[in-house]
Structure formats: C-alpha cells, structure tokens
Amino acid sequence: METNMERSKRKHRAIHQSAGSRAFDIIIHVILIIVGLLCLLPFLHVAAMSFSSNGAVISQRVFFLPVEFSLDGYKMVIQDPSMMRSLWITVLVTVGFTALGMILSILAAYPLTKKALKGRGFFAFLYMFTMYFGGGLIPEYLLMNDLKMLNTVWSLILPLSFSAYNIIILRSFMQSSIPDSLEEAAFLDGASYWGVLFRVVLPLSTPVLATLCLFFAVGRWNAYGDALYYISSSKLYPLQLKLYYLMGMASDAATLAEGGSTNYVTGEVVKATCVMFATLPIIILYPFLQRYFVTGIMIGAVKG
Amino acid sequence: MSVKTVVPPKRRQRFSVYMSRYWPLYCMLILPTAFCLLFKYWPMTGLVMAFKNFKMMRGIWGSAWNGLDNFRYLFSRPESVGVILQTLKLNLLDLLFGFTMPIILSILLNEVRSKAFKRITQTVIYLPHFLSWVIIASLFIMLLRTETGMINIIASNMGGKKVPYLEDNFLWQVVYIFIGVWQSMGWGTIIYLAAITGISAELYEAATVDGAGRFAKIWHVTLPGIRGTIVTLLIMNLGRILGSSFERVNSLSNPYVVLKSANVISTYIYRVGLANGKYHYATAMGLFQNVIGIILILIADRAAKAMGESGLI
Numbered sequence: 001m002e003t004n005m006e007r008s009k010r011k012h013r014a015i016h017q018s019a020g021s022r023a024f025d026i027i028i029h030v031i032l033i034i035v036g037l038l039c040l041l042p043f044l045h046v047a048a049m050s051f052s053s054n055g056a057v058i059s060q061r062v063f064f065l066p067v068e069f070s071l072d073g074y075k076m077v078i079q080d081p082s083m084m085r086s087l088w089i090t091v092l093v094t095v096g097f098t099a100l101g102m103i104l105s106i107l108a109a110y111p112l113t114k115k116a117l118k119g120r121g122f123f124a125f126l127y128m129f130t131m132y133f134g135g136g137l138i139p140e141y142l143l144m145n146d147l148k149m150l151n152t153v154w155s156l157i158l159p160l161s162f163s164a165y166n167i168i169i170l171r172s173f174m175q176s177s178i179p180d181s182l183e184e185a186a187f188l189d190g191a192s193y194w195g196v197l198f199r200v201v202l203p204l205s206t207p208v209l210a211t212l213c214l215f216f217a218v219g220r221w222n223a224y225g226d227a228l229y230y231i232s233s234s235k236l237y238p239l240q241l242k243l244y245y246l247m248g249m250a251s252d253a254a255t256l257a258e259g260g261s262t263n264y265v266t267g268e269v270v271k272a273t274c275v276m277f278a279t280l281p282i283i284i285l286y287p288f289l290q291r292y293f294v295t296g297i298m299i300g301a302v303k304g
Numbered sequence: 305m306s307v308k309t310v311v312p313p314k315r316r317q318r319f320s321v322y323m324s325r326y327w328p329l330y331c332m333l334i335l336p337t338a339f340c341l342l343f344k345y346w347p348m349t350g351l352v353m354a355f356k357n358f359k360m361m362r363g364i365w366g367s368a369w370n371g372l373d374n375f376r377y378l379f380s381r382p383e384s385v386g387v388i389l390q391t392l393k394l395n396l397l398d399l400l401f402g403f404t405m406p407i408i409l410s411i412l413l414n415e416v417r418s419k420a421f422k423r424i425t426q427t428v429i430y431l432p433h434f435l436s437w438v439i440i441a442s443l444f445i446m447l448l449r450t451e452t453g454m455i456n457i458i459a460s461n462m463g464g465k466k467v468p469y470l471e472d473n474f475l476w477q478v479v480y481i482f483i484g485v486w487q488s489m490g491w492g493t494i495i496y497l498a499a500i501t502g503i504s505a506e507l508y509e510a511a512t513v514d515g516a517g518r519f520a521k522i523w524h525v526t527l528p529g530i531r532g533t534i535v536t537l538l539i540m541n542l543g544r545i546l547g548s549s550f551e552r553v554n555s556l557s558n559p560y561v562v563l564k565s566a567n568v569i570s571t572y573i574y575r576v577g578l579a580n581g582k583y584h585y586a587t588a589m590g591l592f593q594n595v596i597g598i599i600l601i602l603i604a605d606r607a608a609k610a611m612g613e614s615g616l617i
Contacts, residue, residue: 024519107335111330114329117326136591137574137577143342162343218434225550225551
C-alpha cells in the first residue's frame with residue numbers, strides 16, 4: 001500500500017513537473033518569437049514601403065505588407081545616375097579594400113606563426129598595439145590631407161586595410177590548424193617560404209580566408225564615418241554616405257532643407273527603396289555571412 | 305669527443321646563415337609594417353597637437369607649445385565635461401541592457417528543444433548585426449518619426465497621442481539604447497551558446513537525479529557554467545566604457561538632440577575639430593579618451609587574469 005501511494009505520488013509529481021515544464025516551454029517560445037519579430041518588423045516595414053505606391057504611403061496605409069504594389073521606387077533609383085555612381089564607387093572601394101586587406105593580413109600573419117623568427121614578438125606587439133591606441137580623428141585627417149588623399153577613393157581604401165584584429169584571427173588559425181609536418185615536408189622538397197605559403201598554408205586556410213574576406217567587405221560596405229570625414233565631393237559619395245544625406249541625418253548641413261518638405265511623397269518611397277538597395281547585397285550574401293562570421297568569432301575567441 | 309672539435313661559427317656567420325633562411329619572412333613583413341607605420345603610428349605623432357596651439361599655417365611641428373592649456377580649457381568648460389559624462393552615461397546604460405540581453409537570450413535558446421525553431425530564431429536575430437548604422441537608423445527613423453512614423457500612425461489611429469521619440473532628449477536616449485540592444489543581442493548569444501555547449505552533460509544528469517527542475521538547472525548548472533565567459537566579456541566591456549561609436553550616435557542624431565543627448569566624445573571631436581576647425585581641442589579630447597581607454601584595458605586585462613581567465617592581451 002505504501003509503495004502504491006509512493007508510486008502514485010511520484011506519478012503525480014511527474015505529471016505536475018511536465019505541465020510546469022510545458023508552460024515554461026510555451027513562455028520561452030513566445031519570448032523568442034517576439035524577439036524574432038522585433039528583429040524583422042522594422043525591416044519588413046521599410047521593405048513594404050519600397051514596394052508600395054506613393055498614394056498608399058502618403059495616406060499612411062502601409063505597415064508590413066506592400067499596398068498597391070509598385071516598382072516605381074526601384075525604377076527611380078536605378079534611373080538615378082548619382083545613385084548608380086554611388087553604387088559603382090562603393091563596389092570599387094569594397095573590392096579594392098578587401099583585396100588589399102587580405103594581402104596585408106596574409107603577409108603579416110604567416111611570418112608571425114614562425115616561432116624561430118627573430119623579432120616576432122616585436123612585430124606582434126607593433127601590430128597589436130594599434131588595436132588599443134591610435135592617433136584619433138584629427139591627426140588621421142591631417143595625414144590624409146598631407147598625402148593629398150582627401151576627396152579620393154584612396155582615403156577609403158588604404159588607411160583601414162591594415163587590421164590587427166584580422167591578422168590575429170588568421171595567425172591563430174594558421175598556428176592551430178596547419179600541422180608543422182606538412183610544411184616541413186614541403187621544405188624537404190625544396191620549397192621556399194613563399195612556395196609553402198602559397199602551395200600549402202593558403203590552400204589549407206580557405207575557410208578562414210573566406211571569413212576574413214567577408215569581414216573586410218561587409219565592414220567596408222557598411223562604414224560611412226571615414227567617407228563623411230574625408231569625402232566632400234558628392235561625386236565620390238559611397239552608398240552609405242549618400243543614404244546618410246538622403247535621410248537628412250546631417251544635423252548641421254544645408255542638406256536638411258534639401259531632404260525636407262519639397263518632394264515629400266516621392267521622397268518617402270525613394271528613401272525606403274534606397275535603404276533596401278543598400279542592404280540588398282547583405283541580404284543576398286546573408287547565408288554565407290552568417291556561417292563564416294560565426295567561424296571567425298570562434299577563432300577570435302580562442303585567443304584575443 | 306668529436307663535439308669538442310666543432311668550432312662554434314662566428315657571430316656574423318651565424319647571422320648570415322640565419323638570414324639566408326629567414327629573409328623571405330622579413331620580406332613578407334615589409335608591406336604590412338609599412339602600412340602599419342604610415343596609417344597607424346604616424347598619426348600618433350600628431351597627438352603632440354594636444355599640447356600645442358595649432359595653427360594650420362605653421363603645421364603640427366611649427367605651432368607653439370602651450371603645455372596643458374588645451375586640457376585646462378576642456379575640463380573647465382561645462383560642455384566638454386558634459387560630453388564626457390554623457391558618453392559614460394550612455395555606455396553604462398548600454399552595459400546594463402546590451403550586456404544582459406544576450407545572456408538571457410542564449411539561455412532561452414538553449415532551452416528550446418526543436419532544432420528547426422532554434423535555427424530559424426538564430427538566423428533572424430543575427431541579421432541586425434550585419435546592417436550598417438545608417439540603415440539601422442533609417443529603419444527606426446521611419447518607424448518612430450513624430451508625424452509619419454508607423455508607430456505614431458498606429459497610436460493615433462487607436463486614439464493615442466503622437467510621441468516625439470526622436471526629438472525628446474530623454475526618449476532619444478531610450479531609442480539609442482534600444483537600437484544598440486537590437487543590433488547586438490542576437491549576435492552576442494553566439495559566444496554564450498558556445499560556452500553552454502561546453503558544459504558537461506553529466507552535470508545536467510546529476511541535477512535531474514537530484515530532482516532539479518528546468519529552472520533550477522538553469523540557475524545551478526547553466527549560469528555557473530558560463531560564469532567565466534560572462535566575467536571576461538564584462539571586463540572587456542568595462543575597458544571600453546569611454547569609447548563611443550561615432551556612426552551609431554551620429555546617424556541617429558538630429559538638431560533637437562545634437563547638443564544634448566547625442567553629444568558624446570566622438571561626435572564632439574568631429575564637430576569641434578573638423579566642422580569648427582579647433583583641431584587642438586579636439587585632439588586633446590581624443591588623447592584623453594585614448595589614454596583613459598588604454599589604462600582601463602590594462603586594468604581589465606589584469607583583473608581578468610587575476611580571476612583566472614585568459615585575459616585580453
């Protein structure tokens with residue numbers, strides 16, 4: 001009898017626990033769905049606006065789905081020469097910046113994996129120190145001025161292409177994932193350091209190289225601060241800076257009036273379209289971005 | 305015996321043997337080092353401007369020294385002191401909300417049993433991390449504008465009042481903190497989820513045997529299991545307490561808040577330095593920020609190591 005009672009008690013507790021557990025499950029799912037919607041809805045709203053007609057936007061009927069579906073915004077953006085120019089500048093700068101950044105990172109990271117290299121600690125310190133200390137905006141601006149790089153694409157390509165953080169990631173990958181024995185075998189076959197770098201080390205580093213490429217490219221695509229400092233000619237505006245002026249974010253400039261009331265209606269759809277336009281490459285690449293960025297963050301977390 | 309007969313090579317010989325082997329590696333380092341020196345170290349020499357009365361005509365080196373006058377000026381003016389305090393305030397609020405959200409989210413994600421649901425949620429909440437600050441600010445400006453923002457339209461359709469989210473200085477700070485949390489909360493879970501994966505399954509089994517419910521397991525197994533990660537990240541964030549993202553503040557800024565809530569060190573340097581041409585004050589402010597920053601990072605590194613974590617440097 002006692003055992004029976006105990007058994008039923010335990011049974012009761014199990015049922016009770018699973019009911020509590022199920023409630024817990026529901027709460028967790030509800031919270032996560034709300035968080036997920038919070039992340040998506042602002043984006044959906046602007047996407048919906050970009051695909052709606054001016055009339056629907058003006059009468060404030062557009063929320064999360066396009067109303068009176070129209071591609072007018074996209075047509076206007078594609079036909080706008082200044083927008084296409086900004087796109088071209090951004091692509092050019094992003095490609096150049098990424099290529100240069102990769103070259104610098106590879107050339108810096110590989111020698112630093114060689115423990116026998118004299119001065120290894122010195123170079124490592126020289127590079128790492130730049131992560132924690134720098135000259136700051138004004139001295140960097142004056143340097144661009146001295147190098148006659150203001151108002152050129154070089155000011156967007158050269159200064160940030162040296163990235164100590166990316167060098168660390170690449171170095172720690174090379175150190176931990178490429179066996180010394182492979183390199184030694186290549187040396188015995190008479191390969192030089194350059195040969196080993198190109199024929200052994202780099203082919204074995206492709207996942208992390210892809211990660212770094214995306215770090216450089218997305219960082220460059222998304223940044224506008226340096227363009228705001230260094231570029232004053234509207235012919236050279238990259239996409240993000242163009243959007244910055246278009247959205248009337250410049251609190252001090254005369255552009256405020258320009259982006260303001262005159263052509264409000266077309267303005268709204270075009271603005272929404274421009275936001276989508278500047279985000280499109282990120283969205284297209286997103287499956288890769290997610291995978292490779294996670295790889296990068298994991299390598300970075302091991303040391304650094 | 306034969307060892308004795310080997311004559312140790314002379315120093316210069318040893319050096320040339322060493323170099324004949326290793327010179328390609330030094331060749332590789334030339335280009336990155338040149339970039340590093342030109343674009344990172346050369347601007348550091350420009351920091352002497354902080355101790356000078358800078359005149360464009362005379363250049364950095366020709367301008368006259370004025371000791372600590374620039375710093376005295378900065379610390380005696382209410383505006384620049386206010387800028388430092390505002391930077392601290394926004395960063396502390398960021399820490400309070402932006403730091404805790406990923407911890408909570410990763411624990412919730414870990415409790416999800418359906419792999420598909422977990423994957424989809426992760427994919428969605430990682431997305432904001434990849435958007436630029438201009439895009440993010442644009443999205444929220446379109447949502448929150450007083451007259452034409454969606455939130456205010458819905459509110460007024462339901463009979464509510466329109467709220468100036470972006471013009472009111474208090475509400476602007478709420479929005480500022482919110483977009484920071486919005487951008488980073490999902491991405492921040494990655495490192496915690498990795499740490500949670502590292503917790504031994506035996507601990508959970510033992511807790512189950514002891515009759516622990518799911519909440520008890522979170523409290524007594526999961527949280528202690530990621531304590532080290534939390535401490536390390538917290539210390540790292542404290543080390544950056546005086547830093548400020550120019551792009552995040554500047555893109556959300558507008559004339560109503562630019563001199564109040566949105567007046568932080570990075571935007572102050574931009575406005576006073578580049579826009580108003582007072583290079584030496586802006587440089588002094590930048591140097592102050594940098595020096596405090598590096599001191600805090602060194603302290604943070606020591607603290608992390610003292611607590612048995614791997615440290616930052």
